[in-house]
Amino acid sequence: MAESPVESSRRRFFAEGLAGLLGRLADYLEGRLDLPAPRTWLRPPGAVCEDQFNDVCYRCGTCVELCPANAITALHAPEEAAHGTPIIDADLAACAICSDLLCMKNCPSGALTAVANVHDIRMGIAIVSAGECVRLAGTACTRCVDACPLGAHALRMHGAGPPDVMDPGCVGCGQCQLHCPTTPKAVVVKAL
Numbered sequence: 346m347a348e349s350p351v352e353s354s355r356r357r358f359f360a361e362g363l364a365g366l367l368g369r370l371a372d373y374l375e376g377r378l379d380l381p382a383p384r385t386w387l388r389p390p391g392a393v394c395e396d397q398f399n400d401v402c403y404r405c406g407t408c409v410e411l412c413p414a415n416a417i418t419a420l421h422a423p424e425e426a427a428h429g430t431p432i433i434d435a436d437l438a439a440c441a442i443c444s445d446l447l448c449m450k451n452c453p454s455g456a457l458t459a460v461a462n463v464h465d466i467r468m469g470i471a472i473v474s475a476g477e478c479v480r481l482a483g484t485a486c487t488r489c490v491d492a493c494p495l496g497a498h499a500l501r502m503h504g505a506g507p508p509d510v511m512d513p514g515c516v517g518c519g520q521c522q523l524h525c526p527t528t529p530k531a532v533v534v535k536a537l
Contacts, residue, residue: 346516347396349350349396349480351505353463355508358491364423364435369529375423378416380431382460384434385533385534385535385536386432386433386434386437386536387432387433387435387440387468387469387517387519387534387536388431388432388433388468388536389393389408389412389416389431389432389433389440389448389449389457389461389468390416390440390442390446390449390460390466390468390516390518391446391448391449391452391458391459391466392456392457392458392468393410393455393457393458395536396509398430398456399426399427399430401454401455401456402429402430402431402454402456403453403454403456403487404429404430405453405454406419406431407448407451407452407453408431408447408448408451408452409431410455411447411448411451411515412436412443412447412456413441413447414439414441414443415438416433416439416440416441417431417432417433417434417440417448418431418432418433418434418437418438418520420432420483428447430456431448431456431457432466433519435518435519435522435523435533435534436523436530437520437523438523439492439518439519439520439522439523440468440518440519440520441494441518441520442466442494442495442516442518446459446460446463463516464495464498464513464514464516466516466517466518467517467537468517468519468533468534468537469516469517469519469534469536469537470512470515470517470520470534470535470537471489471499471500471515471517471521471522471532471533471534471535472510472532472533472534472535473507473508473509473510473531473532474529474530474531474532475506475507475531477530477531478506478507478527478531479526479527479531480502480506480507480508481505481506481507482507483505486526487502488524488525488526489508489521489522489524489525489531489532490502490508490521491518491522491524491525492520492523493518493520493521494518494520495514495515495516495518496510497511498511498514499511499515499516500513500515500521507531508521508532517519517534517535517536517537519534521534522534526532
């Protein structure tokens with residue numbers, strides 16, 4: 346049986362009203378909820394491009410075992426292609442850019458390739474969210490710069506503002522992110 350114009354109009358009225366109410370409720374909750382940012386991770390230094398990494402890596406754990414900073418862990422992922430591959434979660438531990446670069450020098454698969462100079466490492470690049478940096482509120486924080494293994498080659502302070510990321514210079518080790526005291530982090534390393 347066909348719906349009358351009055352019933353159709355009533356149904357549309359309630360549907361539009363409910364949609365408007367749910368939209369406003371969603372907007373309200375989004376502004377009130379402090380949802381964590383999605384976790385990101387980095388590949389260890391010397392990693393081949395991501396498109397090749399999952400195919401090349403043996404998932405042998407050599408880099409995990411040899412990392413003196415205990416920064417490299419195996420990824421637990423639902424996707425079979427990436428599961429077991431090495432990652433660095435800079436919120437938990439960061440690459441120390443160790444002098445021996447054992448992960449690169451001992452990778453049997455070629456997923457991590459040795460570089461001639463630590464400044465040639467390209468894990469990522471630090472991104473500064475100036476609005477999150479405590480220095481803007483007058484706090485004399487220098488934790489990110491103090492923790493950076495490459496110092497002023499990668500990260501510099503100027504005046505009372507947030508740090509400047511040097512590009513080239515920053516290799517994306519994650520030390521700045523690890524040591525940043527803010528929540529959410531004022532410095533986050535974006536994987537390359």
